[in-house]
Amino acid sequence: MDISFFSNLWNISKKSYDMEEKFWDERAEEFNSKDIEEKESRDFISILEFIEASKNNKFKNVLDIGCGTGFYSRKFSEISECVTAVDISENMLKCAKKNLRAKCRNNVKFVKKAWPDLSLEEFKWKEKFDLVFASMTPAVDSCEDLIKMIDCGTNLYFLSGFVDRKDSLKNDISEIILGFHNNKPYGNKMYSALNILWNMGYYPKISYVDSDWSKSQPVDQCYKKCLLHxxxxxxxxxxEKVLIRDYIESKSINGIVEEKVTSKVAWFCWKK
Structure with a gap:
């Protein structure tokens, strides 16, 4: 089985970038929360250990693909000469820039662009970065996106993504109301990425991270997120919108609904 097989297997669903931008714009404040920052702070230490780097190591150029609110960009800016952060969402980038100003970091450059549309030639990014970092981002969503990620690096790469995720509320809505019966909602992304890398002669270091959490929120807020999702x-x-609203309300107590989530995330690290 060659690269083309796994490229086809990589369950590509061509997204509407306008819709994607709206989706992440609406969630910017949620991802800019203190709880998320505390989790990513813990993860960052583990990631440095996983990629066999330390805070004493100094990167020259780091690329953060799908940077979101810029937490990892900021952390890498502390141990790098320069960080370039890319995201499709204007609101995510606004949060990221604000967060960087608050920490007085001035060595991060932000680029608003959908990764599939970004030209390495136009930006002169071919073999520019000694670390290319893509954490939990839907930006790298095809074989072509992965190859572009490889092409802009010179040394070290990190890619992570869900291999399994169960959401008590959204799974029920998906099956009961919308009729989606998909045992692999995250497709074959990480599986295909791994096999494509093997076929290209790379042998990634792999780790799996399990987590579970719950979140309580008002019905209106949960409903809005479900419509976006x-x-x-x-x-x-x-x-369908009425049915979704009714279902959320049926699961609420005093106007508050709880979501319980369990997930398994794969981390890949490889060198060129």
Whole structure:
């Protein structure tokens, strides 16, 4: 089985970038929360150990693909000469820039661009970065995206993504109301990426990270997020929107609904 086999297997669902930008714009404040920062702070220490780097190591140029609110960009800016951070969402980048200013970091450059549309030739990024970092981002969503990620680096790479994720509320809505019966909602991304890397002669170091958490939120807030989430998959009818709202309300107590999530994330690290 060659690269083309796993490229086809990589369950590519061509996204509407306008929709993707709206989705992440709406979630910027959520991802800019203290809880998320505390988790990513713990993860950053583990990631440095995983890629066999330390805070005493100094990177020259780091690329953060799908940087979001810029937490990892900021942390890498402390141990790098220069960091370039890319994201599709204007609101995510606004949060990232604000966070960098608060920490007085001035060695991070932000680029608003969808990764599949970004030209390495135009930006002169071919073999520019000694660390290319893509954590939990949907930006790298095809074989072509992965190869572009490799092409802009010179040494070290990190890629992470879900291999499994169960959400008590969204899974029920997906199956009961929308009729989606997908045992692999995250497709074959990490599996395909691993095999493509093997076929290219790379042998990634692999680790799996298990986590579970719960989140309580008002019905209105949960409903809005569900419309954004499922609206990426299909155009929701008014009837479906009503059913989603009714289902969320049926699971709420005093106007508050709880989501319980369990997940398994794969970390890949490899060298060129």
């Amino acid at each position: 499922f609206g990426r998959k299909k155009s929701l009818t008014e009837e």
